[in-house]
């Protein structure tokens with residue numbers, strides 16, 4: 208029997224409704240300013256996010272996928288031709304690396320973090336790899352100090368994908384990034400969501416910053432003078448920057464609410480057939496509430512009958528995607544996770560009643 212109302216995985220209309228007046232005023236200020244790209248809102252947002260994130264430079268770009276592509280292009284050492292990454296992170300890095308003309312290799316993930324680790328990267332590394340991309344999955348910033356140290360020792364650069372974890376601290380509690388360049392997305396469902404597409408790259412290295420500035424605008428160092436190959440047009444427009452300036456001060460409270468929701472689900476699941484991955488601590492911003500079970504299909508059907516939506520992030524690992532045409536490869540931890548994981552509703556605007564109802568449904572599985 209299907210439930211009368213269904214708790215959604217996300218509902219963007221709630222955040223738009225909450226912010227409607229402020230967003231309208233922000234849009235009006237852009238219209239009044241006469242700037243539509245690379246104007247004062249854009250510059251202010253870059254500075255504000257750099258300060259918040261604890262990095263020297265943030266550059267706005269048009270999407271998270273563009274951010275990854277530009278970061279990979281800027282980071283790739285001369286003479287190298289491959290990117291090593293996880294196969295369980297939605298395929299965005301695979302798309303970006305392939306668009307940049309590089310081959311993609313896959314490392315398995317750690318069984319607890321479901322992110323690549325120093326050990327899994329070491330196992331998959333070879334001489335062609337010039338860039339390792341670490342995706343901080345589900346909102347959790349994974350520990351990569353050793354991974355970065357070892358990569359740098361052999362001349363490999365590290366790009367971090369913060370699209371799902373923006374707003375989190377590093378595992379040691381400090382702000383900032385550990386790798387050479389970080390990429391993030393402002394896709395509307397992200398913790399820091401725009402009202403359309405957007406993304407950013409971040410770095411503490413002046414030489415990478417200079418290259419990234421050039422790559423996002425046709426490869427120019429000065430107007431109409433192409434200094435670097437591989438440039439494109441990828442800019443964060445002034446309207447999105449204005450909306451993001453408005454929402455950046457709310458990011459911490461969004462993260463807190465998401466963490467609270469995931470922890471409620473984790474407690475409700477104790478002793479039952481599903482295990483909700485924990486999201487406690489400032490290194491986790493609860494982007495997704497991910498659970499594991501060996502009995503996924505029937506659990507999801509039961510939840511659906513109880514009025515709870517669910518989804519899978521992500522059902523098909525990159526090395527099994529027909530369009531990527533990856534030669535046969537075995538990644539046991541990645542493959543098992545892809546069969547067991549599913550995500551529960553988790554966004555800041557879920558009401559307390561809805562969170563209670565999801566917990567009741569989780570308890571009913573026992």
Ligand SMILES: Cc1ncc(COP(=O)(O)O)c(C=O)c1O
Pocket residue numbers: 270271272273296297299300342368370371392393394404405406
């Ligand atoms: C981990 C991760 N990286 C990259 C992206 C790509 O960002 P965009 O959709 O802005 O291109 C996303 C989501 O969309 C993501 O979840």
